[in-house]
Amino acid sequence: xxxxVAPGRVERPPSVIGGxxxxxxxxxxxxxxxxxxxxxxxxxVGTIVVNGEKLARSDPQAAGAVLGWLLAAYxxxxxxxxxxxxxxxxxxxxxxxxxxxxxxxxxxxSFADYALNGAQITLRTSLVSVTIDILILLALSSTQARHYAxxxxxxxx
Amino acid sequence: xxxxxxxxxxxxxxxxxAVLDGFFFVLAGLASVWLAVLLATESLGLGWGLxxxxxxxWALLAYLVLPRLHRILTxxxxxxxxxxxxxxxxxxxxxPVNLAVIGSAEQLHAAxxxxxxxxxxxxxxxxxxxxxxxxxxxxxxxRAPVSPLLLFDxxxxxxxxxxxxxxxxxxxxxRFWRCPDGWMLPGGHRVDWVAAGTFDRAVGxxxxxxxxxxxxxxxxxxxxxxxxxxxxxxxxxxxxxxIRDFATGYHSRNGGGDNIQTDGDLPVIDLRGMPLIGxxxxxxxPDGGTVIELTGLS
Numbered sequence: 392x393x394x395x396v397a398p399g400r401v402e403r404p405p406s407v408i409g410g411x412x413x414x415x416x417x418x419x420x421x422x423x424x425x426x427x428x429x430x431x432x433x434x435x436v437g438t439i440v441v442n443g444e445k446l447a448r449s450d451p452q453a454a455g456a457v458l459g460w461l462l463a464a465y466x467x468x469x470x471x472x473x474x475x476x477x478x479x480x481x482x483x484x485x486x487x488x489x490x491x492x493x494x495x496x497x498x499x500x501s502f503a504d505y506a507l508n509g510a511q512i513t514l515r516t517s518l519v520s521v522t523i524d525i526l527i528l529l530a531l532s533s534t535q536a537r538h539y540a541x542x543x544x545x546x547x548x
Numbered sequence: 549x550x551x552x553x554x555x556x557x558x559x560x561x562x563x564x565x566a567v568l569d570g571f572f573f574v575l576a577g578l579a580s581v582w583l584a585v586l587l588a589t590e591s592l593g594l595g596w597g598l599x600x601x602x603x604x605x606w607a608l609l610a611y612l613v614l615p616r617l618h619r620i621l622t623x624x625x626x627x628x629x630x631x632x633x634x635x636x637x638x639x640x641x642x643x644p645v646n647l648a649v650i651g652s653a654e655q656l657h658a659a660x661x662x663x664x665x666x667x668x669x670x671x672x673x674x675x676x677x678x679x680x681x682x683x684x685x686x687x688x689x690x691r692a693p694v695s696p697l698l699l700f701d702x703x704x705x706x707x708x709x710x711x712x713x714x715x716x717x718x719x720x721x722x723r724f725w726r727c728p729d730g731w732m733l734p735g736g737h738r739v740d741w742v743a744a745g746t747f748d749r750a751v752g753x754x755x756x757x758x759x760x761x762x763x764x765x766x767x768x769x770x771x772x773x774x775x776x777x778x779x780x781x782x783x784x785x786x787x788x789x790x791i792r793d794f795a796t797g798y799h800s801r802n803g804g805g806d807n808i809q810t811d812g813d814l815p816v817i818d819l820r821g822m823p824l825i826g827x828x829x830x831x832x833x834p835d836g837g838t839v840i841e842l843t844g845l846s
Contacts, residue, residue, distance in 0.1 A: 518590060522586075528572065528579060529579075532572040532573045532576045533573075534619075
């Protein structure tokens, strides 16, 4: 049903498939954010502040470089994240643990912001990304997903 | 007292991986509760969008949040050894174990088929979709799947059912588990299979998880006796051992929150005398067709 990459006789549970799909959605929204920045490059370059001063005013080239590096780093992270999703899909337990750790850190940071700083988490702000993170964590921490990763490891050994 | 066989003593060694998994499992449960709160807060600001959000909220609560919370809590307080009850996949107490069988898998399958039972399909996306559409459109689905219930830490080996009124909303159904090797019923009776037979009377919402599920008839003895009677009619060689007051009469709830009432008797269906087509007749039991009652001290 789910392709030939399934290790051994273990069938890939829906929670793993759902979790990996959500990881892809998360990465794609990141890619969309990069696209948005690139399309309105100038206005974003203008927002870069170093030592309390807008960098674009004193050194427009440096500001562009900073933004470029930031985007490149984020893009690299997204690519690695997509790779991680593939490894989760093929049943690598460490990849599942790393993915759950990413989701947990992101959730806990959002929660700290919400509980301590009273940040509003709504559809207009970060509700969608928080929802996706929580769903990823729920899916990948499920008993099915755990058994799948363990069984896949056993069949590789 | 005779020496007891070696039992793993002390606490089990817990691996770091298991601890980490447990941490993420609980964290995800707590995070999902927070998500439910966030969604509820968000929905207050919506006008007609509220309706969509309410459905989303229910789905989140029923299929993700409550099951996860139940799993965390039942792991702590529901024993995972045999207590005469099955458990749902969320760890809640499920249908009562009210039947036992002695005999091979072939004999059991043949007896049930002869008695007019249909084997239930496995739960897949396709079979789940089909049972939903068949129920809504009141169509027949003779091999409709049954939900997974756990005993001995695993899902039933197979299930059989009989449709009532030509649609899957109401049905007789019985799930079977093969007993672990050397395992005995409380009281020392050795059987090959234990089973849970209940009657689905309608489709409704589960009390504990709010999921859409079948509601079962509280008089589980009627269903138990129906299974036994149908097999005895179809297979005259059946020997029946009736263990009286096996589970003392209790009034309880199953995993969907339905009441259960039973006299506590456990019929053991002995199919060893049943001849199979294509094989030489086995050891025909001299007392085939009889009923033996086992009563406790009084």
